[in-house]
Amino acid sequence: MDVLSDAISAVRVGQPSSDRLRVAGTWCARLAAYEGAGFHVVLQGSCWLLPDDDGAPVTLGPGDVVLLSHGTGHVLASEPMGRQAIERAVDFEEWRSRQAVRSVPDGPGVTELLCGKYRLDRSHPHPLMAELPTVVQLPNRIGRHPELRSAIDLLGREVGRDAPGAGVAVPGLLDLLLVYLVRAWLTDGPADGSAAGPADGGWSAALAxxxxxxxxxxxxxxxxxxxxxxxxxxxxxxxxxxxxxxxxxxxxxxxxxxxxxxxxxxxxxxxxxxxxxxxxxxxxxxxxxxxxxxxxxxxxxxxxxxxxxxxxxxx
CATH class of the missing domain: 1.10.10.60 (Homeodomain-like)
Structure with missing residues (x-):
């Protein structure tokens, strides 16, 4: 076992979950804080993320990935808005249920998201995982982290399909995605400085x-x-x-x-x-x-x- 594999295995519990959503128009959904980590991938369109901890808003475009390393509550919205307006955000689970019965045709203003959660045991976390910033944004860049992009493509094809073997394929791909997300952050962090990358020192330096x-x-x-x-x-x-x-x-x-x-x-x-x-x-x-x-x-x-x-x- 290598250190990263051990660090993830030590805290990961249960099965990860994921959803693929298509939305259009103006929308705003709140995800409550949870014991774990979450991610969002923008497959099409764009959206806006605002963490509950007064962190800076994050704009996400096609191919962008964001990891909520410590399960921080946050809001996803179709467009930037003030914190006072966010109080009107719909609970994510309720919002997801609404989308499940809607058919959103292709067209301008459509956003397609791949969202997921990992359950993590926070009682004794490995310091490598604890060192991750609250929000890890990995903007889409051609040729950057090809293994991460491949995992996203495969996961995007599997989620929401009723294909034979999906019950095994999807959890496996979700676990793989978490490894690639953490590895990408350890390697070089975001290319554009839009979110915190590995500090000088710490576990990124230890593994190097x-x-x-x-x-x-x-x-x-x-x-x-x-x-x-x-x-x-x-x-x-x-x-x-x-x-x-x-x-x-x-x-x-x-x-x-x-x-x-x-x-x-x-x-x-x-x-x-x-x-x-x-x-x-x-x-x-x-x-x-x-x-x-x-x-x-x-x-x-x-x-x-x-x-x-x-x-x-x-x-």
Missing amino acids: DPVVAGALRALHEAPEQAWSNELLAARAGVSRATLARRFTALVGRSPMAYLAWWRMTSAAALLRDTQAPIDTIARQVGYGSPYALSHAFNRAFGTTPGRYRAARSTG
């Missing part, structure tokens, strides 16, 4: 640094190994002091502190997503016994692994 990225990869590939600073530095091909300095500066934790944190995060994901016995999970994340795992887990989460699993299975 060969020493730090190599150390992270080793910890993620084998969290159960009895790592030490010496072993990890040898794997990275640098001195222990060099590894500690570069790793801590970019990741925000020392290598061993990150390893302890990642072991707990991995244990939580395994408890949530699998029925593996606790002693098996303990060995998978580097603890010699269920008791050792339980002690560390209780310090990190304030509860035992068994109670955590029970709460997640009923929550």
Whole structure:
């Protein structure tokens, strides 16, 4: 597993959902805040997005993509309007139901949207995901992020169709789209400065640094190994002091502190997503016994692994 895959897998829960909508005329719909992340792709026409957190309005044109990384409530509208006018916005679910029974013919003023949501567990997010800005806008650019564009094209063809296998294809494409959205932001952010890109430093820089990225990869590939600073530095091909300095500066934790944190995060994901016995999970994340795992887990989460699993299975 690579770091980005692990970071997404650690927080993603349940099945993503998506809708394809065609609208015309003047419209304004509100999406309430939710535990997850959402996205909008403009397939045709244009629209306007205003986040609830007083963020700047975002204008979206054909082919533009926007990721609401932290599930911030927002408004989508056919045209810019003041915040006082937005109070009249229709709830998105009600608005979507109305559109489902309407037939919107091709013509000027038509906007076609691909909208979706991911459910994410925010109780113990990976810092890579937490670092994403509230709104990530990726404007359409010819030749830019071709894999993202291909995923959008495929998803656009599948959503709303009653084709055989769509129940498997659509969730898979949605998961792929999330990976490509985060990867595109990590790579270079928006080309036109219309939304925040990766900062100087942080996880974008950590994954670009060969020493730090190599150390992270080793910890993620084998969290159960009895790592030490010496072993990890040898794997990275640098001195222990060099590894500690570069790793801590970019990741925000020392290598061993990150390893302890990642072991707990991995244990939580395994408890949530699998029925593996606790002693098996303990060995998978580097603890010699269920008791050792339980002690560390209780310090990190304030509860035992068994109670955590029970709460997640009923929550």
